[in-house]
Amino acid sequence: MKHRKPPADDDRRRNLTDEQHRITQRGGTERPFSGAYVDCKLDGVYRCVCCGIELFSSDHKYDSGSGWPSFWLPLAEDRVQVRRDVSHGMIREEVRCFNCDAHLGHVFPDGPKPTGLRYCINSAALDLDSESAED
Numbered sequence: 001m002k003h004r005k006p007p008a009d010d011d012r013r014r015n016l017t018d019e020q021h022r023i024t025q026r027g028g029t030e031r032p033f034s035g036a037y038v039d040c041k042l043d044g045v046y047r048c049v050c051c052g053i054e055l056f057s058s059d060h061k062y063d064s065g066s067g068w069p070s071f072w073l074p075l076a077e078d079r080v081q082v083r084r085d086v087s088h089g090m091i092r093e094e095v096r097c098f099n100c101d102a103h104l105g106h107v108f109p110d111g112p113k114p115t116g117l118r119y120c121i122n123s124a125a126l127d128l129d130s131e132s133a134e135d
C-alpha cells in the first residue's frame with residue numbers, strides 16, 4: 001500500500017537552529033557525545049527535525065559507544081534513503097530523510113543483530129516524540 005508523501009514543512013525548516021541547519025541542510029556532523037539524544041533512553045519515536053515524519057523508534061536504539069544516537073533499524077524502510085558519500089576521504093553510506101532529503105547521518109555495517117547495521121544519526125537531525133512527555 002502506497003501513501004502519499006506529506007509535504008516538507010516550511011515552518012519547521014524556518015525554525016531550525018544554526019546547528020540543526022548546518023547538519024541537516026549542509027551535511028554537517030555534530031561533535032561526538034555532544035548531542036541531546038546520545039544517552040537518551042526514553043520511549044518514543046524520533047521524528048525528522050525538518051519535516052516531522054517518523055524516522056526511528058526507541059525500540060531500535062542502542063548504546064554503540066560512538067557518541068551519536070545509534071539505531072539498528074529505521075522505523076520503516078521507506079523512511080530513509082541511503083547514498084554513497086565519498087567526502088572527507090572516506091567511503092560511507094549517507095542516510096537522508098526520504099521525505100525532505102535532510103541529511104541525518106551515516107549507516108555502517110558494524111551494528112548488532114539481526115540487521116548488523118548501525119544507523120549513526122545526529123541528535124540535531126532528530127526530534128523525539130516521547131511517550132512519557134507531558135506538555
Ligand code: FE
Pocket residue numbers: 048049050051052053097098099100101102
Ligand atoms: Fe524530513
